[in-house]
Amino acid sequence: MSIRGTIFQSVWQILPKYVREQIIKGVEMEMDSEDRLFENLRDSGYSPDTVIDVGAYKGWWSKSIHGVFSDVEIIMIEAQEDKKEALESLEAPNKEVYISVLSDVPNKTVQFYKGETGSSYYPENTDFEMDITERQTERLDSLLE
Numbered sequence: 001m002s003i004r005g006t007i008f009q010s011v012w013q014i015l016p017k018y019v020r021e022q023i024i025k026g027v028e029m030e031m032d033s034e035d036r037l038f039e040n041l042r043d044s045g046y047s048p049d050t051v052i053d054v055g056a057y058k059g060w061w062s063k064s065i066h067g068v069f070s071d072v073e074i075i076m077i078e079a080q081e082d083k084k085e086a087l088e089s090l091e092a093p094n095k096e097v098y099i100s101v102l103s104d105v106p107n108k109t110v111q112f113y114k115g116e117t118g119s120s121y122y123p124e125n126t127d128f129e130m131d132i133t134e135r136q137t138e139r140l141d142s143l144l145e
Contacts, residue, residue: 038068059090103137
């Protein structure tokens with residue numbers, strides 16, 4: 001890890017919890033622009049039956065679209081197993097949650113780099129340490145059969 005990454009992680013850890021929560025909340029508040037986009041789509045006559053949120057993370061995008069299109073079926077797909085509870089807690093009557101690493105090649109063993117919003121089976125060019133696990137890939141069409 002670089003000196004910059006080490007410094008950032010050290011500073012993050014010593015920040016009071018309420019400051020870290022406000023920083024994270026600031027990221028969540030950026031969702032307002034998506035809400036306006038979804039409202040504009042709705043006001044233009046667009047009304048999806050189903051949306052697929054690949055890389056659903058904590059469900060923020062799904063929550064935003066559900067707030068505008070309350071009857072939409074939401075399919076949330078996230079590779080990080082520890083996000084399942086947050087996704088399942090989303091209050092939407094027509095939702096499905098899948099924990100899966102998607103690829104065009106099924107049943108391929110890959111190194112999965114877990115780094116919150118930067119998680120992927122492609123190595124990220126970052127100074128932050130990432131948890132690495134072996135995972136099996138699935139195709140989207142097979143997952144939703």
